[in-house]
Amino acid sequence: MSRKPFIGGNWKLNGSKKFIAEMSKVFNEAELDSEKVDVCIAPPFVYLETLRNALRKDWIVSAQNCTEKPKGAFTGEISCGMLQDIGIDWVILGHSERRHIYKESHELIGEKTKKALENGLSVIFCIGETREEREKNLTNQVLIEQLAPIKDIPDWTNIVIAYEPVWAIGTGLVATPAQAEEAHLFLRQWFSENISTDVSEKLRIIYGGSVKPQNSTELIKKPNVDGFLVGGASLQPGFVEIVKNVIKNL
Numbered sequence: 001m002s003r004k005p006f007i008g009g010n011w012k013l014n015g016s017k018k019f020i021a022e023m024s025k026v027f028n029e030a031e032l033d034s035e036k037v038d039v040c041i042a043p044p045f046v047y048l049e050t051l052r053n054a055l056r057k058d059w060i061v062s063a064q065n066c067t068e069k070p071k072g073a074f075t076g077e078i079s080c081g082m083l084q085d086i087g088i089d090w091v092i093l094g095h096s097e098r099r100h101i102y103k104e105s106h107e108l109i110g111e112k113t114k115k116a117l118e119n120g121l122s123v124i125f126c127i128g129e130t131r132e133e134r135e136k137n138l139t140n141q142v143l144i145e146q147l148a149p150i151k152d153i154p155d156w157t158n159i160v161i162a163y164e165p166v167w168a169i170g171t172g173l174v175a176t177p178a179q180a181e182e183a184h185l186f187l188r189q190w191f192s193e194n195i196s197t198d199v200s201e202k203l204r205i206i207y208g209g210s211v212k213p214q215n216s217t218e219l220i221k222k223p224n225v226d227g228f229l230v231g232g233a234s235l236q237p238g239f240v241e242i243v244k245n246v247i248k249n250l
């Protein structure tokens with residue numbers, strides 16, 4: 001595989017200063033060839049700097065969200081510029097929990113993504129269908145609808161696509177390697193037909209949804225699965241095993 005694997009740990013609403021100290025120790029002591037993969041941890045906003053200072057420098061630290069607004073009267077929001085000001089240059093956007101719990105629309109997520117990229121941030125852009133949508137055979141249509149607002153992005157270098165079927169998130173119901181590959185292949189073809197073959201070949205499409213050390217090897221063996229966005233298992237020392245399993249399969 002010519003694409004460099006990307007393995008992200010999305011801590012969601014979890015963590016504390018104590019937890020960061022403990023996990024950083026585990027992560028920092030892990031012997032792995034980080035040149036071969038991009039590894040990223042996304043803690044809650046208030047811990048970005050604490051984690052950045054504690055974590056090995058060959059791993060990325062990412063935010064879990066940001067606003068498209070540059071500044072002003074937007075209580076509770078965090079701007080792209082603020083992230084960069086504290087040395088953070090990656091952000092997760094469009095996570096299904098933002099889409100479904102906080103009702104962020106496709107358009108808003110598209111706007112945030114464009115602003116983040118314009119401001120020099122790199123983006124992990126999440127898409128994925130609900131169980132109901134899958135059962136109605138709407139998976140591909142939903143993915144296209146979620147991608148539509150970012151179709152006119154001029155440069156795809158700084159974006160990673162995370163395919164996260166909602167029914168597999170936090171449920172223990174992992175997509176089978178075949179189901180993941182089917183969706184990733186569909187996405188790659190969509191990029192080839194709608195953006196360019198060059199973008200399609202270079203773009204990293206990672207899988208998220210109940211990834212664990214035990215299922216990571218079979219998933220990463222699939223040719224169009226370029227890594228993972230891990231939730232629950234990134235809060236465990238076993239996250240290192242997932243990274244190692246990816247490296248072993250290079």
Ligand SMILES: O=C(CO)COP(=O)(O)O
Binds near residue numbers: 095168169210
């Ligand atoms: O939402 C996810 C990562 O962003 C996946 O979460 P789980 O790995 O806990 O299913």
